[in-house]
Amino acid sequence: MIQVALVLVILAALAAVQTRYLRHGVIYLGLFSLGIAFVYLLYNAPDVALAEAIIGSTLSTVLFIVALQKYKIFTIYYRVSGEDAGQDAASQSVIKSLEKFCTKQELEAQIIYTTEPIADIVENHQFSIIMNKQNMQYDVFIHENNYKIDALKTYLSQELPSINVKILED
Amino acid sequence: MSDHSQLLSRSIGIIYPIILIFGLYVIFNGHVTPGGGFQGGAIIGAIMIAKYLADPIPFLSLEWTQSVEKATLLILYVLAALFCIVTTLQIVVGHFTIFLILSNTLIGLKVACGMSIIINRFVYYETR
Amino acid sequence: MRRKVIAFVLILIAGVILLTYYTPSPTTEKMMASYAMANAEKDTGAQNIVTVVYLYYRYYDTLFEALTLMVSIVAVIYISYHGGGSSHE
Incomplete structure (x- = not known):
């Protein structure tokens, strides 16, 4: 289980760096945050997983998208x-x-x-x-x-x- | 988002009381279940994002939010000093749960105000 | 040249101080973790040990973390002023 999540995290990180469009990069970054939150959960750290899921996956994704739209x-x-x-x-x-x-x-x-x-x-x-x-x-x-x-x-x-x-x- | 969709604003209008209740649950049960002031405050701050996606009109005044945040920090410090005095003089023994809930609530309020300030400032005022 | 000498002396002093007070012992950390796990519920009556650590054993750190968050928000407001919008500040 944890191996699958870690591989998914690595793939999402690579895709976020390698993609051609910035918007796709932001979405891959949100996916990365979700995967790493799941990994924290499997390592028995639900507090950290909760914070990561909220901050990394919700707030920063929307803020990045708004920033791209504004600029x-x-x-x-x-x-x-x-x-x-x-x-x-x-x-x-x-x-x-x-x-x-x-x-x-x-x-x-x-x-x-x-x-x-x-x-x-x-x-x-x-x-x-x-x-x-x-x-x-x-x-x-x-x-x-x-x-x-x-x-x-x-x-x-x-x-x-x-x-x-x-x-x-x- | 100049042409926001009716579907999005309606569904977010249904959802966001539930997000608020979840945030309050995370804050008030911080001493029993995983979570706490910071996480609950961030959840409540995420309501600002939902509000922006539903209809982008600023509704919290910056002045008010900032005053609440500063006052909360002050109360947190006063509470810490009070707690130190009370426990060293052994006026009240026990009752840690009340102290934990109170601290978690204050931290949650402070983080929620901070997050909403950042989001409001960034989304509505940052133009160039 | 003089500035380089001063920088070198400062780095040397910092290194000496850090090396004298640095004791590489994982046993202390392990002891603290097991202490928290053993005594958290007895001390405060709360089941979530993380909350007990950051609100009871390490409350001082939490206070300064809150202060740091507030300083960063003041910085955000100060830097993002030029868009206009509100008259206050």
């Missing part, structure tokens, strides 16, 4: 071409609408104007979404692993139905 930065690459600097009224209203989306989702909007082609941005930069303007038609590119993909689609279909959402694959 998330949503990077918007706005691709302008040549003489069009993205300062006209239509572009500004689209950007304002995207900022409203960020505020609603508790994200921090960061807008970067660029003239690079889309393939270069995908290759070289950390981005959340890329906005492209071509002959008065706006396209929004979003990566398939993005967490906000469904929320963005719903929001844009309500607020700005003229924008196409295109999904970038790996």
